[in-house]
Amino acid sequence: MSRRVRGPARWVGMLVAAACAVAIPATAQEGHEALPAPSPAAFDTLFSTIDAQPRDHADTRARMPEFTRLRALVPPGDESRLLRVDALQCGVGLYEDAARVGVEAQALVERARRRDDGYALSRAYYCLGNARSAQHDERTSIADYTQGIEAARRAGLVVLHGEGLALRAATLSAIGEHAVALIDLTEAQREYERTGETTHAERNLLGLAVAYRRMGEFDAALDHLVRAEHAARRRSDLETTYTTLLQQGYLLFDRGAYPESIGPLRQALAIAERQRDPGNVAYALAALAASEVRIGNHTQALASVERAQARLGSEAHGGGVDMLVHLRRGEALAGLGRHHEAVAEFDGVMAELGDSDNPRYITMLHRARAVSLEAVGRHADAFDGYRRVLAAQTELDALARAQQEVLMRHRFDIERHELEHRRLAADRTLRDQQLAAQHRARHWRSVTLVASVVLVLLLAVLGLRQVRRGRTLQTLAMTDPLTGVANRRSLERFAALAIADCRSPPRPLSVLALDVDHFKRINDRYGHATGDAVLREVAAACRRELRQADLLGRTGGEEFVAVLPGIGREAARGVAERLRAAVAGLDFGDTALGLTITASLGVAEQCAQDTDFRTVVQRADRALYRAKRRGRDRVECDADDDDGGASARPMPPAPATPIGASAAAT
Known part of the structure; x- marks a missing residue:
């Protein structure tokens, strides 16, 4: 077939x-x-x-x-x-x-x-x-x-x-x-x-x-x-000229300059018409339709996609042009209020995308589809669509951050190598100049000195550039590279600010300590790659359950700490139960058949006996120990400590100190 x-x-x-x-x-x-x-x-x-x-x-x-x-x-x-x-x-x-x-x-x-x-x-x-x-x-x-x-x-x-x-x-x-x-x-x-x-x-x-x-x-x-x-144009290469114009239209579209994008797209369309290439014509018309939708000209956008469909006919075309045409047709129909027809188009595109790994198309599709689903009263499906948009957008953001980091590291390595090469070349030049200076008259020695100063200044300038780039990379180091959540340093800074904010007027602040149960067994049985995937999924599941004002950080291995400003002990216990249920509900069927995971959590609220933020974390860790001893996959609160754990009225917390390492057993 x-x-x-x-x-x-x-x-x-x-x-x-x-x-x-x-x-x-x-x-x-x-x-x-x-x-x-x-x-x-x-x-x-x-x-x-x-x-x-x-x-x-x-x-x-x-x-x-x-x-x-x-x-x-x-x-x-x-x-x-x-x-x-x-x-x-x-x-x-x-x-x-x-x-x-x-x-x-x-x-x-x-x-x-x-x-x-x-x-x-x-x-x-x-x-x-x-x-x-x-x-x-x-x-x-x-x-x-x-x-x-x-x-x-x-x-x-x-x-x-x-x-x-x-x-x-x-x-x-x-x-x-x-x-x-x-x-x-x-x-x-x-x-x-x-x-x-x-x-x-x-x-x-x-x-x-x-x-x-x-x-x-x-x-x-x-x-x-x-x-x-x-x-x-100098080579009379119409195909490449067409593509450069199409890409200029895409660039202006990405920048939000929708009216300006129409000009180069129409030029690309004219070239495609001259070449009589139905695929190129359809691409240009689909791109025009996207810009026309953004400027509110939905009738013209619908006409553009219908022209594209007519040019494509029944033949198969590569590169996803058929899918793009149907996506733009759905957007145009939605703009005209014909949402039932739009949903049908979007459903076809969803089937066409299949198991695509392209989050840009997935985000574009589900955002447009969710709007039309909501308009026709399919609110549950619309909510699911918005959820997928959020997930895809989160993936896009994570990809963008990761790609920026990769590019910066690559550029850093190139400049470091160039700097090293320049330094070595400068050293060789300086040595040659010093050897030559021994055979020259005294008045040439001043020339050698000047040249040496210039070289030192050049190295100083290049060194300053490296320092500035190093500071940029240091900023990137505030995020845990595996899970995408805050690392220990970022968590400490956040905690210091949260404590100061909760001091006046006095508000509660709670800390959750979370540990993945039997994590070593997961690594031993399924491998470290699966273990890394488990940590990423656990972090993502917990972030979905927390507020925007909360912060989740990874403090080491399979251990996580969440800081909940403005949340008291009992409310924090409810949050911890949601996190525990979210982790238990994770499905790893595609990653490791038969793998299920649970997590144990400890809850502590800052109280009068706490001298600093470290003591709150220690009490949360003790509660976590207790959850481990009592069977795992459960939440324990420091107030439930049967060994006399601290429990007192909340007070404005003291300035934060570095978080102590959690030692919860797996």
């Missing part, structure tokens, strides 16, 4: 040479034109010409005669050259049957390995990655691209290596890892510029622009888009 492709961003086909070209029949495609006689030299010449030209998915059918002639030039029995043609053409019917293409690509991988052909192996892995990406197996496709990239690197194939980096970057960006994608594209750009591959470098600007836009670095994205557009 054929399957419609819903792969990562469409621009991957416009940025890299075709990793999956259209099938070429063995018979001639040019009427009665005679095919050339087989010849190794003629094959190699034509192969080099075809392989050196940048290609994308939109123009492969126009090259069928070239591939027909290439196959006709393969000498009988020449398996090496035949393998290269097959690798170049891998991707037959990708948009119709990605699973079949994947099987064929896997067979090509084995053939290339047996013949130790780095070119064919790299192409085959790229084709396999495209097939798996088209089936929404993005993580596996990234591994395939990585194998192909390594094969191209070993074979010294610079252009093919860059193509693989761009393919992997497109898939990484589609699942939200924009910073890693940007690193790949930057590496490809450096290789192209180093080896003089000007055309590939100019086309790669577009990929860099898309990555910067998705990272939210709009100025850098616009700069790369303008450069890519000028280069494409």
Whole structure:
């Protein structure tokens, strides 16, 4: 059965040479034109010409005669050259049957390995990655691209290596890892510029622009888009010109400049109409519809999507264009008050998305769908939709923070290496100058001194830059990298502010100590990766149950502490019960079959006997110990301490000191 492709961003086909070209029949495609006689030299010449030209998915059918002639030039029995043609053409019917293409690509991988052909192996892995990406197996496709990239690197194939980096970057960006994608594209750009591959470098600007836009670095994205557009117009490359204009429209849309985005989108539409490419026309019309919806022109937006649907017809198209058209149609119908029809469109899009890992599309869909569900009176479904929007938006925010951290670390490492190289170069220069100064007259010594001062100043400036960047990274260090909740340092600062706020007028403040039961058994049985997943899910479940004014922090291992300003002991006990139930209700069926977890909690309210914040935490820990002794999966309060635990009237707390480490047994 054929399957419609819903792969990562469409621009991957416009940025890299075709990793999956259209099938070429063995018979001639040019009427009665005679095919050339087989010849190794003629094959190699034509192969080099075809392989050196940048290609994308939109123009492969126009090259069928070239591939027909290439196959006709393969000498009988020449398996090496035949393998290269097959690798170049891998991707037959990708948009119709990605699973079949994947099987064929896997067979090509084995053939290339047996013949130790780095070119064919790299192409085959790229084709396999495209097939798996088209089936929404993005993580596996990234591994395939990585194998192909390594094969191209070993074979010294610079252009093919860059193509693989761009393919992997497109898939990484589609699942939200924009910073890693940007690193790949930057590496490809450096290789192209180093080896003089000007055309590939100019086309790669577009990929860099898309990555910067998705990272939210709009100025850098616009700069790369303008450069890519000028280069494409100079080459008369309509396909790349179309994509740069489309991306400029997306950029203005992301910035909220909806009226301004219509201009470049209409220019892109005009180019697509000239090319008679239904997929490109549909993309441009869907983007126009999105902007028209935002400026309130819902009738025109509906007309745009209906034009897009008419152009697409019944054919399958890659890159999710069909899904985008239906999403925009639903938004336009909702804007016109036709919410029942809009819900039907959104339901279709939801089925089309399936198990997609793209939180941007998921957020967009559920936000629009929830509004229409609420309008038609399906309040429970609408509430579920808003909940999904919140979850997807939380995931997007977490991804954005993680990507910013990855990018900052990468830039920090680059600048550190550059600084080290400059320091070493400066040291070598200084030593050379000192050696030369021994053989010069006295009046040249002053010149050497001046040069040394300049070098010291340069190092001082670079050092100051490193200090400033280090301060930025220190800010990032306030969050626990595994769970995304506050770390110990952030928790202490929050506690100090909360205590000061609760002092005047006097208000209660409670502390919850939470420990995952039998966590060591989880690590021992299921592995540390599953243990990390458990901690992330526990943290997320607890954050959902807490107020915005509360703070949850991880103090070590499987131990968490929550600070509840303005909450007394009995109310805090209720909060703790909600957290315990939320943890017990977590489902890990997809992660580790049969895994269930519980948590024990201790509750303490700051009281007159407490000298500082540490004592409150210690009492909460004692209550937690008691919960462990009494069977786990329960909540104990310090007021219930059968050993004479402290319990007194609340008082304004003293200034906070660093939190003591919790020693709750697992």
